[in-house]
Amino acid sequence: MSSAIDVRGLRKSYGDKLVLDGIDLNVAEGTIFGLLGPNGAGKTTAVQILSTLTAADAGEIRVAGFDLHQNPEGVRSAIGVTGQFSAVDGLLTGRENLIMMADLHHLGRREGRLRADELLERFDLVEAGAKLASTYSGGMKRRLDLAMTLVGDPRIIFLDEPTTGLDPRSRHSMWQLIRELVAGGVTVLLTTQYLDEADELADQIAVLDHGRLVAQGTAEQLKRLVPGGHVRLRFTAPDDFALASQVLPAAARDEEALVLQVPNDGSVHSLRALLGRIDDASLEVDELTVHTPDLDDVFFAVTGQPTVETSPEKVTTK
Numbered sequence: 001m002s003s004a005i006d007v008r009g010l011r012k013s014y015g016d017k018l019v020l021d022g023i024d025l026n027v028a029e030g031t032i033f034g035l036l037g038p039n040g041a042g043k044t045t046a047v048q049i050l051s052t053l054t055a056a057d058a059g060e061i062r063v064a065g066f067d068l069h070q071n072p073e074g075v076r077s078a079i080g081v082t083g084q085f086s087a088v089d090g091l092l093t094g095r096e097n098l099i100m101m102a103d104l105h106h107l108g109r110r111e112g113r114l115r116a117d118e119l120l121e122r123f124d125l126v127e128a129g130a131k132l133a134s135t136y137s138g139g140m141k142r143r144l145d146l147a148m149t150l151v152g153d154p155r156i157i158f159l160d161e162p163t164t165g166l167d168p169r170s171r172h173s174m175w176q177l178i179r180e181l182v183a184g185g186v187t188v189l190l191t192t193q194y195l196d197e198a199d200e201l202a203d204q205i206a207v208l209d210h211g212r213l214v215a216q217g218t219a220e221q222l223k224r225l226v227p228g229g230h231v232r233l234r235f236t237a238p239d240d241f242a243l244a245s246q247v248l249p250a251a252a253r254d255e256e257a258l259v260l261q262v263p264n265d266g267s268v269h270s271l272r273a274l275l276g277r278i279d280d281a282s283l284e285v286d287e288l289t290v291h292t293p294d295l296d297d298v299f300f301a302v303t304g305q306p307t308v309e310t311s312p313e314k315v316t317t318k
């Protein structure tokens with residue numbers, strides 16, 4: 001798979017504050033890449049640099065095959081950006097906002113209007129299209145903002161915290177729209193503070209903390225980095241439970257519930273080994289469940305701090 005975004009040694013300081021400290025990233029075409037990090041980690045700065053809005057101090061950066069330093073125009077022609085500060089003009093209607101974008105992209109009157117109407121339809125804004133954008137809800141504004149980004153038909157889209165502040169329903173509809181974009185071949189780099197958002201959407205996740213990438217991989221790979229994974233085995237026969245306790249001495253026992261918790265990282269290799277031991281001892285297991293740590297655990301392990309903000313839907317007590 002070829003790279004939509006390739007970054008080597010990206011550095012950026014503001015004054016004597018080092019904001020990005022030698023970042024390497026590779027985003028495969030047609031995938032969703034999640035840049036995850038707490039407030040002030042450097043996510044927005046990274047997006048601003050990759051989208052040519054801010055200059056890097058150092059680093060080799062290619063976006064959509066263009067060298068960012070030598071050919072920023074090429075990069076700009078291939079990307080779309082929706083940031084924390086929306087491009088939506090509240091004094092225009094939704095449709096007028098889209099037509100304004102079409103004009104900026106020199107689409108021509110007829111094609112611009114067709115494109116606007118097609119996007120209003122796709123983003124469930126047909127009825128709202130004739131109303132002033134200032135009257136829109138947060139979710140509608142975000143959808144319009146994303147629709148405006150799509151007017152220019154970008155191959156790569158940067159979404160800076162696309163669902164911050166949205167209610168659960170609007171978040172889910174935004175997630176669905178993002179998935180549809182990627183199904184259509186677009187590459188998405190999104191920044192988020194929400195672990196569940198990265199878990200839900202991203203094919204690859206990089207955790208940014210104080211300007212450094214402290215972990216990178218799929219959600220599953222990251223979860224395997226932290227201890228705490230286990231397999232829970234429930235038995236119906238006390239004899240099986242007793243025998244299993246001998247065969248698996250590392251397991252934590254719950255005698256009353258006839259449950260064993262066997263430390264396991266959840267990888268195919270270690271699950272196969274465990275199943276082999278269960279088979280060899282001819283144990284009758286009533287129920288087997290695999291528990292891998294969640295991204296919260298990972299985040300805590302790699303950044304040394306609990307999540308700054310919990311998502312609107314998931315309130316953790318850690």
Ligand SMILES: Nc1ncnc2c1ncn2[C@@H]1O[C@H](COP(=O)(O)OP(=O)(O)OP(=O)(O)O)[C@@H](O)[C@H]1O
Pocket residue numbers: 014019037038039040041042043044045046193
């Ligand atoms: N133009 C600027 N001038 C000086 N310092 C800046 C500037 N832009 C960002 N910073 C600093 O760089 C650091 C990283 O900021 P950045 O906005 O990239 O973080 P972030 O991870 O996107 O956080 P947030 O989730 O709050 O947007 C912060 O300490 C911020 O104060």
